[in-house]
Structure formats: C-alpha cells, structure tokens
Amino acid sequence: GKNFAYQNMATIKAYFDKDTHTNNFIGAGGNGVAVDDFNADNFDHGPHGFVGGSPMWVNQAGSRPIAGTSNPPGTPAWGSAWKRATADYYTHQVSMDAHGAHQSYRGNYLDLDPVYRDAYGLPLLRMTFDWQENDIKMNRFMVEKMGKIAEAMSPKAIAVLGKKVGDHFNTASYQTTHLNGGAIMGTHPKTSALNRYLQSWDVHNVFVPGASAFPQGLGYNPTGLVAALTYWSARAIREQYLKNPGPLVQA
Known part of the structure; x- marks a missing residue:
C-alpha cells in the first residue's frame, strides 16, 4: 500500500x-x-x-x-x-x-484496517494520508x-x-478522483508489488492494470498512461504468459 x-x-x-x-x-x-x-x-x-x-x-x-x-x-x-x-x-x-x-511519502499509505470489516468479514481498506x-x-x-x-x-x-500553510487533507472537499500508487510497479519484489508487466510478484496469474501501479501522482490525469500500460501488459499476457504461465520477470 x-x-x-x-x-x-x-x-x-x-x-x-x-x-x-x-x-x-x-x-x-x-x-x-x-x-x-x-x-x-x-x-x-x-x-x-x-x-x-x-x-x-x-x-x-x-x-x-x-x-x-x-x-x-x-x-x-x-x-x-x-x-x-x-x-x-x-x-x-x-x-x-x-x-x-x-x-x-512514507506517511501516506494504504493497509488493511485492524477493526472494520465488510459484509463478508474481510478487513476494509484503510487510507492514511495528509x-x-x-x-x-x-x-x-x-x-x-x-x-x-x-x-x-x-x-x-x-x-x-487553494491550500494554506497548515492545511490538512479533507475528504469532504472534492479534489479529483485520479488516485495513484498503492500497488506500485518496480524492479524487485522487496520494493514493489508488481513487475514491469503489471504482474504480481507474489501470485503470477494476477495482473493489476491501473494508476495504482504508479510510484507517485502526476501533474496530468493518468488516464492516457494507464491505457498505454494496460496495452503493454495485455500484449505480454497474450504473447508470453499464455504460452508459458509463470513469472514474466525473474526476481
């Protein structure tokens, strides 16, 4: 997260x-x-x-x-x-x-809530952010x-x-919904959740397209790059993964 x-x-x-x-x-x-x-x-x-x-x-x-x-x-x-x-x-x-x-920032992250759960008994996603x-x-x-x-x-x-010195994040104020990060892509499983093909390091048949793979927020909305990365991932699935299921990048 x-x-x-x-x-x-x-x-x-x-x-x-x-x-x-x-x-x-x-x-x-x-x-x-x-x-x-x-x-x-x-x-x-x-x-x-x-x-x-x-x-x-x-x-x-x-x-x-x-x-x-x-x-x-x-x-x-x-x-x-x-x-x-x-x-x-x-x-x-x-x-x-x-x-x-x-x-x-290290202080901004997502994790599983230790208290609150959904209707199926699974922990809810918790956002820590400012x-x-x-x-x-x-x-x-x-x-x-x-x-x-x-x-x-x-x-x-x-x-x-605009923001003033000392302002804190306020969920009651709309600030666009183009969220980024939380399941970032990277070069090693110790520092990232996904490899360069948006494939989970831990579970090889899980691919996670979306702005959650970005390491930080962009100046522009992420839609175009999300689409490009999704095409990149889908091509790897079609041309590489389906022929030989497994990790596409060796850690």
Whole structure:
C-alpha cells in the first residue's frame, strides 16, 4: 500500500460583467487549453523550495446543473440573493485549475484496517494520508501564477480555492478522483508489488492494470498512461504468459 498519492488541486474563478460571455454550458468533455510552463521539470524549482509542478488549464467541459453553479465570494449559499447572483454570473465566469503532481511519502499509505470489516468479514481498506509541506508550497505557487492571469482579465471578482500553510487533507472537499500508487510497479519484489508487466510478484496469474501501479501522482490525469500500460501488459499476457504461465520477470 505504499506510495499512495493524490492530485494537488487548486482553483481560481474569475467573475465578469454581463457584457463578457463565457458560455460555460457549452463544452466537449475534456476540451480546454493548458499552460504547461510550470509542470514537471519545465522550470527551475530551486528558488521556490519544492519539487513537482502542475499544468494550469481552463477546461470547458460543459456545465452541470448544481456543480456548475458558482458565485463570487460573499454570496449567500441559498435564497433570493443566491438566485440573483446565479442569474448574473452563470454565463459570465471562468474557472482555472491546477492539477498538481503529488509526491510519495512514507506517511501516506494504504493497509488493511485492524477493526472494520465488510459484509463478508474481510478487513476494509484503510487510507492514511495528509498533505505535506512540499504539497502546500507547490499549491500556493500555482495559485500565485494563476492569480496573475485572472487579474489580467480585469474581472469584477476573484475566488481563490487553494491550500494554506497548515492545511490538512479533507475528504469532504472534492479534489479529483485520479488516485495513484498503492500497488506500485518496480524492479524487485522487496520494493514493489508488481513487475514491469503489471504482474504480481507474489501470485503470477494476477495482473493489476491501473494508476495504482504508479510510484507517485502526476501533474496530468493518468488516464492516457494507464491505457498505454494496460496495452503493454495485455500484449505480454497474450504473447508470453499464455504460452508459458509463470513469472514474466525473474526476481
């Protein structure tokens, strides 16, 4: 269960007058535009005191009835004032996101719960997790960069949803569901759960495709790489394993 990682997300929303139309209800799934200058090793991390990075993007995915409703800071959460603000800003706002990389730490891991069990008497999966100093520094850095873009648009109001020093992980706040790690791939069974073909070191007929094989969280969502690794694993199963079942990598 080691190397369990999340994504380190921050969001800035800019709200405009009624003569600026963003038409958030129009979208195409993952359609959008990204700035990659501060992702991975695309910049010098030295002066900033953290490793990792993040793309910044505006993802015009199409607005949902409730989740797509966002109003400026200070707007009541319900009632007539909320309704007026929603009418004023529904098609006059832009949301920018940072989906930051997340490093692996010894203190973040998955294991079997010693107390709680499911309906079959099997132990439940337990997650031990919290944000670390590196995560918060990177998140605040990305908020600063996105904030400059938002301010350059001259909006009426800006909402900042980022991490503060001392913040802890909160399961009540949606932070994307692109989890990574927990059953990582590697070169030796003492340091990893899977070999390079996503085959279990311990049970040779068990293959585990998915982002659980990644050693840490990525700046981008892992779907493309998950698909590529799955094809890689499936080819090894078809061309090697089925002909001679057993470990595909010798420890």
